Amino acid sequence: MPTKSPAKSATRGSQPMLHQKGTQIQEFGTVRQLPVGLSHDARMYSCERLNQCLADSQILYSLYKKHHWLMRGPTFYQLHLLLDKHAGEQLELIDTIAERVQTLGGVAIGDPRHVAEITVIPRPPDGVEEVPAMISRLLEAHEAILVAAHDAAKRADEMGDDGTNDLLVSDVIRTGELQAWFLAEHLVDTPLVES
Numbered sequence: 001m002p003t004k005s006p007a008k009s010a011t012r013g014s015q016p017m018l019h020q021k022g023t024q025i026q027e028f029g030t031v032r033q034l035p036v037g038l039s040h041d042a043r044m045y046s047c048e049r050l051n052q053c054l055a056d057s058q059i060l061y062s063l064y065k066k067h068h069w070l071m072r073g074p075t076f077y078q079l080h081l082l083l084d085k086h087a088g089e090q091l092e093l094i095d096t097i098a099e100r101v102q103t104l105g106g107v108a109i110g111d112p113r114h115v116a117e118i119t120v121i122p123r124p125p126d127g128v129e130e131v132p133a134m135i136s137r138l139l140e141a142h143e144a145i146l147v148a149a150h151d152a153a154k155r156a157d158e159m160g161d162d163g164t165n166d167l168l169v170s171d172v173i174r175t176g177e178l179q180a181w182f183l184a185e186h187l188v189d190t191p192l193v194e195s
């Protein structure tokens with residue numbers, strides 16, 4: 001049996017093979033066949049709706065961070081903390097949605113430039129808006145996601161995709177509704193001391 005030269009063996013064993021390029025092994029918008037008991041059509045449909053929700057949720061997460069940083073005024077501290085808490089919850093949700101897409105054999109949308117191409121959430125100004133406008137903007141983003149999630153959950157249920165229905169109802173809708181409530185209470189013009 002031929003023996004390897006020690007120098008060659010050491011080079012192969014420890015040198016990273018850098019600057020590798022390759023072709024795509026799965027295109028965006030396709031699903032692989034995985035043995036999860038769901039039809040190709042159901043998995044394709046769910047992945048498309050989940051990817052839209054994923055893109056919009058990534059934008060919502062970014063809006064939360066933007067407004068967490070840019071917050072102003074007498075309610076700065078509570079809103080600064082609240083928006084960061086909501087951002088953290090959205091980030092968890094994003095991971096859950098993305099991994100559902102992968103579970104169904106799809107390709108989760110990940111690059112922010114791709115996200116920007118397909119999101120339906122309007123782009124905010126690059127500067128700073130007044131505080132009520134920041135909160136309204138977040139609420140409108142929540143509502144757009146919620147309206148789509150209700151419809152997608154119903155359609156996923158009709159196609160037999162119980163897992164996607166459950167994720168949309170239990171995670172996306174419930175989290176979004178709760179966060180919208182906490183935000184909306186900051187737009188109520190109520191006396192603080194005297195009525």
Ligand SMILES: [Fe+2]
Nearest residue numbers: 068069080084
């Ligand atoms: Fe922070």
